[in-house]
Amino acid sequence: METITPDPRRWWALAALVASMLTLGFDLTILNVALPTMAADLDAGTGAQQWMADAYVVVFAALMLPAGLLGDRFGRRRMLITGLAIFLAGSLVGALAGDVNAVIAARTVMGVGGALVTPLALSVLPTLFAPDERTKAVGIVSAASALGLPLGPIIGGWLLNHFWWGSVFLVNVPMAAIGIAACVFLLPETRDPSSPTVDALSAALTVTGLGSLVYAIIEAPTRGWGDPLVLGMITASVLLIAALVLRERRVRRPMLDMTLLTHRGFLFNTVAATLVNFILSGLLFVLPPFLQAVLGHDALGTGVRLLPMMGGLLVASRLAPKAVARFGARASVSAGLVVLAFAGLLGSRTTVDSGYGFVALWLSLTGFGFGLSLIPAMNGGLSALPRDRAGSGSGLLMTMRQVGGAIGIALLGSLLSSTFRDRLDVTGLPARAADTAGESVVAAHLVAQRTGSADLLASANSAYVHGMGVVLLVCGIAALVAALLAAAFLPGTPRPAETSTAPDLAAEEADARQ
Numbered sequence: 001m002e003t004i005t006p007d008p009r010r011w012w013a014l015a016a017l018v019a020s021m022l023t024l025g026f027d028l029t030i031l032n033v034a035l036p037t038m039a040a041d042l043d044a045g046t047g048a049q050q051w052m053a054d055a056y057v058v059v060f061a062a063l064m065l066p067a068g069l070l071g072d073r074f075g076r077r078r079m080l081i082t083g084l085a086i087f088l089a090g091s092l093v094g095a096l097a098g099d100v101n102a103v104i105a106a107r108t109v110m111g112v113g114g115a116l117v118t119p120l121a122l123s124v125l126p127t128l129f130a131p132d133e134r135t136k137a138v139g140i141v142s143a144a145s146a147l148g149l150p151l152g153p154i155i156g157g158w159l160l161n162h163f164w165w166g167s168v169f170l171v172n173v174p175m176a177a178i179g180i181a182a183c184v185f186l187l188p189e190t191r192d193p194s195s196p197t198v199d200a201l202s203a204a205l206t207v208t209g210l211g212s213l214v215y216a217i218i219e220a221p222t223r224g225w226g227d228p229l230v231l232g233m234i235t236a237s238v239l240l241i242a243a244l245v246l247r248e249r250r251v252r253r254p255m256l257d258m259t260l261l262t263h264r265g266f267l268f269n270t271v272a273a274t275l276v277n278f279i280l281s282g283l284l285f286v287l288p289p290f291l292q293a294v295l296g297h298d299a300l301g302t303g304v305r306l307l308p309m310m311g312g313l314l315v316a317s318r319l320a321p322k323a324v325a326r327f328g329a330r331a332s333v334s335a336g337l338v339v340l341a342f343a344g345l346l347g348s349r350t351t352v353d354s355g356y357g358f359v360a361l362w363l364s365l366t367g368f369g370f371g372l373s374l375i376p377a378m379n380g381g382l383s384a385l386p387r388d389r390a391g392s393g394s395g396l397l398m399t400m401r402q403v404g405g406a407i408g409i410a411l412l413g414s415l416l417s418s419t420f421r422d423r424l425d426v427t428g429l430p431a432r433a434a435d436t437a438g439e440s441v442v443a444a445h446l447v448a449q450r451t452g453s454a455d456l457l458a459s460a461n462s463a464y465v466h467g468m469g470v471v472l473l474v475c476g477i478a479a480l481v482a483a484l485l486a487a488a489f490l491p492g493t494p495r496p497a498e499t500s501t502a503p504d505l506a507a508e509e510a511d512a513r514q
Contacts, residue, residue: 010128014137016182017125020080020117021141023087023175030156030168031056031107036292038103038165039442048100049440053285053409055104058214059111059207060118066203067116077189081180083116088176094169106169117179136321138379154307157300199251202244209240210403217410260396268489269381270397272333274404275482276374279340279475281405282412283366286468291359293441294352294461308360309367316371329376330490336373337483343369344476348469352461369479373486380490412474416467423463426456 035049044052071079090109097103129137159167216233223230260266291302316336323332343365350359381397417440424444426434429451437444437456444460447453 013128013187014140016179016187017141019179019182020084023084023172023179024114024117026151026172026175030171034156034160034165034168036289036442037160039440040446041165042100042103044100049413052100052103052107055107056111056114058211059108060114063112063115063203063207070116075189077183077187079116080183080187083113084176084179084183085113086110086116087113088173088180089113091169091172091176095166097166097169138375154300154303157298157303161298161300202247205240205244205247209237209244212240213237214407214410217407217414220414264489265383265491266381266397268486268491269333269377270400272337272377272482272486272490273374273381273397274400275478276337276340276370276377277401278404278408279344279479280366280370281408282471282475285409285413286416286471289441290464290468293445294464295356305356305360306363308364309370312364312367312369313371316368317375320372320375323372324376324379329380330486332376333373333380333490334483334487336369336371336376337479337486338369339365340369340373341476341479341483344472344479348473348476350465350469350472352465412471415474416471419467419470420463423466425459429453429456
C-alpha cells in the first residue's frame, strides 16, 4: 500500500479549494432564492424555472467525468483556474440576460465552469492529505461548499431588495476572481499524465443521454407521460446511456471507469451521496417559493430563514469525523440518513398556518442529517480510490451526485407542479388566466392580485403547501430507504484511528467478497 508524504503547503492549498467551492455553493442558493423574483419579471412558469436551475446541473453532471480526466492529464490547478474563469464569464452573461433563454444559456456556461472546479477540488485531497487528515479535509471542503447555502441567499436577498435580479449573477464575479487568485498563489500543481484521454463520443453520449432524461421529466407534468415527445426522450435517454456503458466497457482505458463501481466501498458510498443530493436539491427548489410566496418574506428574509439548515450542517461537519472515529463510517452515514428521513417526514406535516418556528425545526434537522451522512460518504468514496485515478474517480462520484441533484430538481419539481395544478381551484377564472395561475404559486399570486381574488390567493397557498408536503414525504421515504441500504451494504471500513494508509482497490475487493 502506498503512503503519502504530507505536503507542507497542504492547509494553505486547502484554503484555495475552500475559496473555489465557496464560489459554487454561493451561486446555488442565490438562484433558488431569486427564482420567484425572476419568475415574476421574466414570466417564467415552473418548467422554465426548473430549466434555469437544471441547465447548470445537467451540464455540470455531464462534463465532470471528462473534466476530472483533463485535470489528471494536464494539471489540476490549471483546470481549476480555467473552470473558475469560465464560471466568471457565465456569471457576466447572466447579469446582462434579458429573457429566460439568455438566463438558461448563462447557466449552461456556468455549468461548464462548475464541472471543471468541483471534481478537481476533491481529487486534489487524496494527493495532499493522509487518511488521518483526509476526513477533516473533506469535511472542511464540504462545509465550505455548504457555507454558500445561507450566505448566498442573505447577500443575494439584500441585492434583490436594492438592485435588479441580474445582480445575483454579478456578485459571482469577485468571488470567482478571489478563487482564481487563491489557486494561483496557494495551490501546488498535481497531475497524472498516464490517465485516459477524454473520449469526445462518450462525452457526447453522456450530455445527450442526461439531457434527454431531464427534459422528459420536466415536460411530463405539462404534456403528460404518454406524450410522444416525452416517451421519445425517455427512450432516447435509455438508448444513449446504454450505448455509453457498452462503449466504455469495450475501451481499454475508459473515460467512465465502470470497474470502480464493482467495489463495494466506492459504489455504496457513491449511492448514499447521490441520494442525499437528490433529497437536498429537491428541498432547496421547493422551499424558497414557500418562504416568499406563502409566508410573505422578501428575498433577504428568505435567505436569513435558511440559516437553521446551515447551523445543523455546521454542527454535523464538526461531529462527523468524531462519529466516524468512534462508530465507523457505516453507522455515521446510516444515522445521518435516518435524521434526514425524520426531517422530511416532519416537514411533510407543514401547513399554511404552521409558522416559521416549525419550519426552522425540520430545517435544522435537515442540515444536521445532510452533514452527518454526506461527509463520511464522500470521504469513504474518495478513500477507495488509488491516487492515480483520483481525478476520474472523484469525477465519477461527483457526476453521480449531480445526476441525483438534477433528477431531484426535475422529478420533485414536476411532482410539485402537477400536485399544485391539480389542487388549485381556478373556478370562475377565464381559461387563459386559469392556465397562467396553474404554472406556479408565484404566477397564481400575480393573477390573484390582478383579479382581486382572495379565494385564488388562499387556494394557491394551500395547494403549494400540499404539494410541498408531498415532495417532503417522498424525500423522507427516499432517505429512509437510503439509510437501510447504507446499513446493509456499506462495508465495515476500519476507523481512521486504526489505520494510517489509504485503502486500495485490492482491499475493497477482499472486503466485497466477505
